[in-house]
Each structure stands twice: as C-alpha cells, then as structure tokens.
Amino acid sequence: MPQKPAGTLYRGKVGMWSWVLHRITGVAIFFFLLVHVLDTALVRLDAAAYNGVIGTYKTTIIGLGELGLVAAILFHALNGVRIILIDFWRKGAKLQNVMFWIVVAIAAILFAGFAPVHLMHVFSEK
C-alpha cells in the first residue's frame, strides 16, 4: 500500500504553493508579453491597423481577461519582493509564511482598487 508522504516543511505548504503560483503567473505573463510587444509594434506600421488591434483589448471578454492579467502581475511582482526578502533579509526565511499572506493581502487590496475602475472603463459606452 502506498503511503502518504510524511509532512515536510515545504511540501503542500505555503512555500510550495507560492512557488507553483509564481511559475504559473510567470508563464502567463510571458506569453502575454510576446503578444503585447507584437501588437504594439504596429504603431510603427499603420495607425489604423494599431487602432484595430487595440480595439480587441476593449472588448468585454478581453477586458475581463485583463483583470486576470493584472491579478497575475500583482501576485508575481509582490511575491517576487517576498523572494528577495527571503534571500537577502536576515529574518526573511523565518517569516516567509507570514510574508506570503501579506503578499496576498496587498495584492487583494490593490486588485480591489483596480477592478471596479477597470470594469467601469470596459463597460462604458465609449
């Protein structure tokens, strides 16, 4: 009978899941970045073509997707600060767990400030 692995400091805990989230958000942001550099490059070619492509960013579906993008960026950026503090701050490793929840809290507050404003823009007439 396979047994459940014994509890460790890392596996299944905040340390692991923050790492998983950091990877997933990082990959998502990377692929958006590839697209975003390409669509912005259109400003060098043709104004109407750029306006057409950027118009898709203003649609409801992509507008909601931008909420996800901003959420991913907020988590990745703030968790990156946590990683830097773990590496360089004397108490960083000891406080990594509580710092994760501080990261989540700050990201949630910033997201709560951003989301309503963005949704008003997305659902505005113009």
Next chain:
Amino acid sequence: MSVVIEQPKSPRSRKAANWEKYGWMYMRASGAILLILIFGHLYVNLFVGQGIKGIDFAFVAGKWANPFWKVWDGLMLWLALIHGTNGMRTIANDYAERPMVRKVLNYTLWIVCAALIILGTLVITTFDPCIDPNASTYLPGVCAVK
C-alpha cells in the same frame, strides 16, 4: 548538456564565469525595477483617464512625444523580455528531461527574445507619429496637415 552536480564538500571551481549566479542576481535586480516600471505602466495606461478605452495610436504618440516614456518603455521591453525568457529557461530546464528537447527549447526562447527586443527597440527609436493621417489634429506643429 547533462547537469553535473559537484560534490558539496569539494572546493569551488573557478574555471568559468558563474552564469547561473549572474542569472539569479539578474532576476532579483530586474524584478525590483520591473515592479516599479510595470505598476507605473498599468497605472498610466489602464487606471487613470479612460483606462483601456483611451488607448489608441494618438495615445501612444502623445506618450512617446516625451523621451521619458520612450526610455521607460524601452527599459521595460529589455528587462521584462530577458526576465521572462530566463524564467522560461528555468522551467524548460526543470521539466524537459531529454537533452535535445531542452536545447531546442532554450535556443527557441532566446531567439524569440532577441527578435522581440530588436523589433521593439526599432519601433520605439524610429517611431514616427506623422504616419497617422489625422496626426495634425492632435500633434499640431509636429505633423503637417495631410
């Protein structure tokens, strides 16, 4: 390329530059700068004014009339693409078990990274707002009436 792990107790070999260390340092240094650059980018482009609805060619032309935003966007381009590509390299090294697959993935990543950095840099440095036929309306004195 197979991964060689040195005996932990053996003295540090100083034969070659420690690229993994520089990569490790780069991720932290660029990450800290990118936090400021990207939060600023999101605030100006998505939060204030009309947000996403306010972005069009004229918006970009207005921003890039100021060298400050050209430098901002150029820094963001270079730092973010290298940061992201190095992160993807780490992931490819973790999960691609066959050496050939890893090699192809890593070459592809850096070729795409270099191509987009060159493209983006050319776009920012050679940008001409007057290619928009309506540019004279929002940039009077800069672009002639067409």
